[in-house]
Amino acid sequence: MLNTEPLLYEKLAAELGGMIAGGVLRQGERLPSVRCLAKERRLSVSTVVQAFRQLEDRGLVEARPQSGYFVRRSMVLRSEPLPRATPDEAVPVDVSQRLVSVLNDAMKPGMTPFSAALPAAELLPVAALQRLYAGVARRHPKLLEGGSHFNMNEPALVRQLVRRSLAWGGPLAAEEIVITNSCTEALGLCLRAVTKPGDTVAVESPAYYLMLQLIETLGLKALEIPTDPRDGMSVEALDMASRNGQIAACLLVPNASNPLGSMMPDEKKRQLATLTAARGIAVIEDDIYGDLYFGKQRPWPIKAFDKTGNVMLCSSFSKCLSPALRIGFVAAGRYRAAIALQKAITSGGTNPITQNVLAEYLESGSYERHLRNLRRIYERQVESMRAAVSRYFPAETRISQPQGAFVLWVELPEEIDTSEVYERAIRDNLVYVPGELFSASGMYRNCLRLNCGNPHTPEIDDAVRRLGALMTKP
Template identity: 50%
Template sequence: MPTPINLYEQLANELDALIAQRVFAPGDKLPSIRHLAQQKRLSVSTVLQALRLMEDRGLIEARPQAGYYVRHRARMLAALPTEAQPLKEPAYVGINNTLMRVLKANESPQVVHLGSAWPPDELLPMRRVQKAVAAAARRDPALLSKVSCYETNEPAFTRQVVRRALDWGQIDSAEIVVTSSCTEAISLCLRAVAKPGDTIAIESATYFVLLQLIESLGMKALEIPTHPKTGASIDALELALNAGLVQACLFIPNANNPLGCIMPEENKRRVAALLAQHDVPLIEDDVYGDLCFTPERPWPIKAYDTSGHVLLCSSFSKAVTPASRVGYVAAGRWAQEVALLKMVSSGSTSQFFQAVLADFLNGSSYDIQVRKMRRVLAQRIARMSDAVCAHFPAACSVSEPQGGFVLWVQMPEQVDALALHLEAVEQGVAFVPGPLFSASGKFGNYLRLNCGNAWSDEIERAIARLGQLVHSHAGEGPRSVGRAA
């Protein structure tokens, strides 16, 4: 004879079933304790016991002075993606051909775009930017035709860059070189600090465009093992530096793409000291620094640099407008070399759009914008995490991004992400396969998803379809699935 269950267990099971049926979806608030007690004709203490049982099961969480909320499923996963192991030897990068095929397929109008990590149009401040464009054109019409092969910087823009750096330190305007995107800034820095055949230390995994740049310049990459929460292993980096294996480093310490991790401040301080000790430059990609979900914006490694070894690269494209194509680098002791390379390779960056961005940055508009984006992007990442956990095999695990808007997913070992991508595109779903984030083809069973777009039924169906394919490739079901609508 089955053992009768208590009233609080009955209520907990009832609410569990409602969550499983998505009557209460992740992020939803449950009815208040008083309301549940009245509705179910139970005592307040019984309702509290039920809610605490559900907390123990990992289904809900209590928020101070706000009530109980349904937890996102991703928080219930047992493990994060495992830390990568370092290469024994530096390797030449060879991803360009595969990457171009993947990116071309991902741009098809017939697919749901979960690949390229562009900020969604509806989150960008287009009306405010339009006003700034009109104001700049009225104030100084000459900017519309102003071109210089020597002077690349618009003073109003560099002044705003220096002012914003005051939150974490001080940079000299003389070391700033304005570029045509953060990517160009990184490319110029690589050319300034290293030569073909040199080895660049990178995080593992890292953004595929950084690997493209290293490959195109004929350099080699040494992958530093990277933890999905704390970033690159400083011990491994120190070993590589002591052995003289690297001539430069290229890291994304704030909201690494694709992991979303933030390097702890103590680790940043240690990196800066190691670079000075070994006289090795660091190119720091900080393009996602303003879109971290921490209470305070995390400092870049540049904040701890007292020797000029850190070249800080960034832009405002992720939060304002990618179309402006304005980036910059605070190049430290390599400022003159970077400025010369900029002059001879592409001339000046649009001084008109520099003025437009300076106007946008001069005031509260930008701060309001990034606060909104942080809030919305954190919610969208949580929603995507929940959908992945609902539709992918239980053996999968996901990252817990601390910034940006991408999600890194580890699938069962037998799943080949490149083969999965070919089939997924045929079924109308695009993503970026994991091997493209490694110099040596690691992460064969990983994929990256763009979480920036507003959640919709179309995206929900796409994730469900992709989950079916992962199940199939993992040997857990048939491969006959339809196109994502």
């Protein structure tokens, strides 16, 4: 496993950069002197100088001869996007063809990794997982000898999932868990279990595009609910929209939402769980980013406030360990039987070897150590991308301030159509996801989402610069 622990100067630069982004260190303010900071933090002078130079390279500070380092006055701390009014009626979804085209573009050689929300390979514990695969295959040879459409779960993995749920108000019940091939499969199984073609599903606005794609392929309608970049889906708006009984299910990402990075407060989660249970609205909760929080403790999912078994909690390990594992799960509550049936008839059991590999990795304690490091890395990469967009994009640009995960939502001036700019961008090997793909009704044409899952290298910074230049052209 590669050592991805940040260097001392990177840690210091990330800390100071966060203080600048949060307004603790204000524009024009002088930073502590190099020698003073080195003494206080018990670091070498060269380490502090390297940290200051990294901040200077990112455009956050400037050196003044004989005076020291200062927060740049020219640096604009951009406002966050504002919640938007959404259509009152549910609409059919039509995003799949455009989305497939964008995702295919991302696979072309030489394209910048700004579109798909995937982590850089060097951040993943691939070598450790490979060793576990070899060990599991050797110790459990019979795992390759059979299979079942109905016995889908490996007990060792279920046990680890139940243990992990203790950290957020669990535990989950072992008997409600269904192991799936991904979080996306889990979401699709839940939708199939609780809806029928023509039903209405309430979604965040903007919403994760693969959720919209699932709604489209199942013949459902999407009702967009206003979503705050900080607090997530508006429970008040969901209350108003659901009074006529038209909503069959609510599909959302309350922890580090994709694409806004918002984090729904606990009280809002409690209110949403209570409201939906009272009105018979099934809740499908995507918690794939729950472990990638930037705060001090793991946020609780809506599932933690569920009293009736109405919430289906879906997740996977693709954003933390490896997308190639193809292991997800759903804690299905009272819908477990229906979801298990859908799983049995669509894809059967999930790879038992990989289930056991994941179980052993979780049991070893390596996952928690890996997560602590990964969260710091993602937070630093997001902060670097925010700073780069602030430097290079038009002055009126608004930028989300994610509270977890590694995607960034960018709102440009109204006259910029990111779908039109996209055609010019891919000719320059710049690929991103246009904002309209996050809306069933075609909203957010002046927005885009950027993946921050890769280290912010000079090459990445230059790509942001080139993309910003395209966004300034009519």
